[in-house]
Amino acid sequence: MKTLRRYIFREVALSVGFATLAFVALFFFFDMVDELRSVGVAGGSYPLSTALLYVLLRQPQHIYELLPITVLIGTIFVMARLAQNSEFTIMRTSGMGPWKALGTVLILGLLFATGTFAIGDYIAPASERAAQIVQARQFGPLSAGATGAWLKEQQGSDAYAVNVRALEPDGLMRGVRIFGFDADGHVLMTVHAQQGRFNADGWDLTGVQRNVFAHPASDQAQVQRLAEDTWHWPTQITPTMVAASLLNPQKMATLDLFNYVRHLQANGQSAQRYEIELWHKVFYPLSCLVMVVLSLPFGYLHFRSGGIAGYVFGGVMAGISFFLLNNVFGFAGNLQNWSPWLSAAAPGLIYSVLSLAAFSWLVLRR
Structure with missing residues (x-):
């Protein structure tokens, strides 16, 4: 036999x-x-x-x-x-x-x-x-249409919407935008950075323009405008997650897909696809x-x-x-x-x- x-x-x-x-x-x-x-x-x-x-x-x-x-x-x-x-x-x-x-x-x-x-x-x-x-x-770098990749992250009671225009082969991000909101939906800050790189505990951004909003008891919001050469943003968004939003999911590994699905579900985004x-x-x-x-x-x-x-x-x-x-x-x-x-x-x-x-x-x- x-x-x-x-x-x-x-x-x-x-x-x-x-x-x-x-x-x-x-x-x-x-x-x-x-x-x-x-x-x-x-x-x-x-x-x-x-x-x-x-x-x-x-x-x-x-x-x-x-x-x-x-x-x-x-x-x-x-x-x-x-x-x-x-x-x-x-x-x-x-x-x-x-x-x-x-x-x-x-x-x-x-x-x-x-x-x-x-x-x-x-x-x-x-x-x-x-x-x-x-x-x-x-x-040129990877990009998903004219607007690039959009991601969300929840940090405590604050929510952040992140946009990455393009991703270079070496992991360099171009055209990074970050929008922060508090639990009441008020804008906490907006960040525009020319470039960004991944770090173990966040992103290192360069060429940064930040707008920090303060919401006192009155209805008049106060805005502080900052221009910085470098700025570190603590985040759990990994290179795999950014690449996942730019690449076809059929070409991803099972573990990468699983982690990305958990990230989408944790931040209230549609993960059906x-x-x-x-x-x-x-x-x-x-x-x-x-x-x-x-x-x-x-x-x-x-x-x-x-x-x-x-x-x-x-x-x-x-x-x-x-x-x-x-x-x-x-x-x-x-x-x-x-x-x-x-x-x-x-x-x-x-x-x-x-x-x-x-x-x-x-x-x-x-």
Whole structure:
């Protein structure tokens, strides 16, 4: 039985690796064509080599997104080929019953799920940060539209609204604005700083213009205007939180997303979009388990010649539909304010029901 499992593992791993390589090569071509439009821009300082490096650094994110699909395609191809060559029939007569076959593919799916999690949580975020640094050095700092990133923080009874216009690759913030309010909603201070850097216990700002407001018993507020070269603002807002408001949450690690969601919830901000993405990060690797179970019934089909191409095409369509369903439920959950975990888990649950139904009908009952 160990020999049979090793054989299946090897064949599936080779098939999934080939399918992943083919899809990544296709995405690499599309990304490179899109990036070639910027070569020579930025004063001619964006060479082809830099564009190639940027595109290469973006590929781990594509691998993470494609793995459940390629796992389905590769496993379907192997199972259909084993059935066509009667190899799977021999395995069944050698003692590999339906439950042992299911356990074999579940172990395989668990390995793929672990790899998917490792790529999506460690390799892809680091690679995306490196890609952003490469691009920022050519086209300027990270920014979210014309207004930049907005964050909130509660410090005791006082509330602060913070705006960062742009973030440099080395962590330098540009165009920092801070607005402080007391418990009654009165403005305590406004701060405009040209630059800022992160510190262990706050931000070190330079080129600072501060307006400090005093609210005496009378209705006349008093304003003190201060111009300072440097000023330290104690805050718990970390570089990861600022980057999170500027970057796509799909490209963040699970722990970073979790900390950012807690920060948003603690300060009364909407975290629906980031909660859905957080749960998506949790459930997405587990979809590899669903895909291998969905492919198992193909080993029990009876055909002698041809037909593999049709089944592989069906696997491609099923994989694409799963990818689209993930996006649809993510957008719908954000718009309709659905439960975040349900929005993220629904596609996997739907395909789990389909895979178990196919396994029950084609394997256990036939």
